[in-house]
Amino acid sequence: MTTAKTIAELKSALPEKSWTQDEDKTAPFLREWRGRWQGSTPFLLLPATTREVAAAVKICARHKTPITVQGGNTGLVGGQIPKGEILLSTARLNKIRETDTDNMHMICEAGVTLQDVQEAADNLGLKFPLSLASEGSCSIGGNLATNAGGVHVVKYGTARALTFGVEAVLADGSVFEGLTSLRKDNTGIDLSQVLIGAEGTLGIITAASLKLFPKPRDSARALVAVDSPDTALALLALVRSGDRLSMFELIPRLGLEYVTRNMAGHKDPFLAPHPWYALIEWEFFGSENSQDLVESILVRATEKGLVRDAVVANSQAQSTALLALRENISAAQKPIGATIKHDISVPIAKVPTFIVRANAAVLKHVKDCHPLPFGHLGDGNIHYNIGQPENMTSADFMALEPQINDSVYDIVDALGGSISAEHGIGILKKSQLVRRANPAKFQMMRQIKSALDPDNILNPRVLL
Ligand SMILES: Cc1cc2nc3c(=O)[nH]c(=O)nc-3n(C[C@H](O)[C@H](O)[C@H](O)COP(=O)(O)OP(=O)(O)OC[C@H]3O[C@@H](n4cnc5c(N)ncnc54)[C@H](O)[C@@H]3O)c2cc1C
Incomplete structure (x- = not known):
């Protein structure tokens, strides 16, 4: 329960900028963007440092006061929306603390948006490959809490594969300092990896040490029309050879129709309709001619009867337009x-x-x-x-x-x-998880939760 005493202690422990009870300021944090969940909170915490997060959690722990954690509020399973708990937003934990081009890592705070991380990596001549349609708003902390995926998993893996370690405030207010930049460390259980994907139930991630990658010299995107998902699968096997493939997305005709019909500014790049499409991206690091390579791959695929038609982007604008056809499918479905x-x-x-x-x-x-x-x-x-x-x-x-x-x-x-x-599981899929998870896995998750958060104060309604 959130008591007046907890709130009074939080107010006296934190600077005034680091909390609010103003309803107008709090309102946007309580609404899920699609309107599926509407929340409530007696108190919004807006800490600017890990020390402030720790101080706040210590007070909440003493009073057994539950906290819901929120990053960019783009989550799709409801975990970030409070139902009467204190809400802790990471929006002001927004500093990039360290970059290192030799070790190829970046340490940034949890509230930094994914797009800001991508841009910072790009400015260093490197790449942070996590890429989601929500990247302008979602936070690194949220990406790690949900182990986000996105369009580049085929080459780079999910968020956990892109992370050396995290710093997190645990349920008793102590700070887990896992901001390593080591590529090898076999000194027992990798606790950062335990926190990643735990959806904020085991600790509040306050910063992360992220892996950076070489920036490709060039990249190419193509939209390939195919007969069926089976053909798309055969095409995937053909285009996967080597390590150049960085995206392979499936789009049905209906998806393309929704985007071109229901949203302004999108065009079907083909003259005739096709039943399915594969959106493919390759990255090039060497001196090869990317256009020639893509063409030769598509010629081979055509000879094998896998391709009905294909459009290769020949400008950045066209490349962006092809990706937009894929990324807007969900939004374009709304009007129906x-x-x-x-x-x-x-x-x-x-x-x-x-x-x-x-x-x-x-x-x-x-x-x-x-x-x-x-x-x-x-x-x-x-x-x-x-x-x-x-x-x-x-x-x-x-x-x-x-x-x-x-x-x-x-x-x-x-x-x-x-x-x-x-x-993730959030609120939405909890009942399905209970029914379908491997019982031993579910029991281990519960045991870890009760060991790290015995009073169930961190995201108490989420996941478990
Ligand atoms: C248009 C759109 C496209 C999307 N595409 C993808 C996609 O391709 N792949 C994908 O994986 N997801 C996708 N998502 C979902 C969402 O963007 C991701 O889940 C994202 O990682 C959530 O980040 P966030 O900062 O918005 O987290 P929030 O929504 O604020 O929170 C999500 C969960 O993480 C917890 N959390 C947030 N920050 C922290 C923290 N610092 N410490 C501990 N727990 C925390 C919250 O309590 C909540 O349970 C998409 C969403 C939208 C709206």
């Missing part, structure tokens, strides 16, 4: 009404089977609904959105969400997949 969404992964080779089985299952539940499978085929992560039919109200459609989720997740389980590939 309610959508039931899934963020699943299966072994890459099983993606086509997943799509066939899931489509059959959901169309059995709702005859005229609009399945929209799209996303990261290169790493087996498909965003499986289902749009409501025109002949049904949103409320009636959403009432079917539990049954539809069960059917989709049963297929995911049968294929050896995951019910949350990159967005």
Whole structure:
């Protein structure tokens, strides 16, 4: 419970800039951007230093006062929205503390946006490869708490693979100092990796030591029209040779139609419609001619009968426009009404089977609904959105969400997949996790939680 005494102690321990109870200032932190969750809090903490975070958590720990943690508030599973808890925003933890081009690392605070990290790396002549459509708003702390994925996982891995270590304030207010920049360190359990992906339930990440990578000399993007997810899979195998492939995204016709029809400024780059598309990106580091290489790869793919048509971007603007077709699919679905969404992964080779089985299952539940499978085929992560039919109200459609989720997740389980590939569990998928997680894994997660946060004060409603 949040008591007046806790709040009074927080006010006297922290500078005035580091908290607010002003309703107008607090309001944007309480709204999830799609309007799915609306929260409440008696007190918003806005600490500017790790020391302030630690002081605040120490007070909350003494009073067993729960805290919800928020970064950029772009999360899609509701974990960042408080329901009566104190809200701690990392927005003012926004400094880049250290950069090192020899060791190729950057230490930045949790509230720095992903885009600012990318730009800082670029200014050093290096690359930070995590890339999400929300990168202008999401924070590094949130990226690590959710182990974010994005479009470059096929080459660089998820956020945890891009991190040397983190600094975090634990539930008793102590500071875990894990800001290493070592590439090798076998001195026991990697505790930073335990905190990454824990969705703020084990500690508040206050800073991170991030891995930087060589910046490619050049890159190329192409949108390739294909017959089916099976063909896209065969194309993936063909274009993957070498280490140049950095993105491989699957887009169905319906997705392209939504973006070009429902959002201003987007155009179908092909003259004729095609059933499926693969958005492909390559990075080039050597002296090879990138245009020639891409063309030769696509010629080989065409000879094998994998390509219906292809557009290779020949300017930065065209390259950006191709990526925008993929990144706007979710937003472009909004005008058609309610959508039931899934963020699943299966072994890459099983993606086509997943799509066939899931489509059959959901169309059995709702005859005229609009399945929209799209996303990261290169790493087996498909965003499986289902749009409501025109002949049904949103409320009636959403009432079917539990049954539809069960059917989709049963297929995911049968294929050896995951019910949350990159967005996390948050509030949204807790009941599914309880039912579907491996019991030993779930018990270990609970044991770790009760060892590190025995009074359950950090993100108490999230994940477990
Ligand atoms: C348009 C759009 C596109 C997206 N695309 C992708 C995508 O491709 N891949 C992907 O993985 N996600 C994607 N997301 C989801 C979201 O952007 C990511 O989950 C992101 O990592 C969340 O970062 P955030 O700073 O906004 O965190 P928030 O939304 O503020 O928080 C998310 C969770 O992390 C916890 N948290 C936040 N900061 C900290 C911290 N410092 N310490 C401990 N816990 C913390 C919160 O309590 C909450 O549980 C997308 C979202 C949008 C809106």
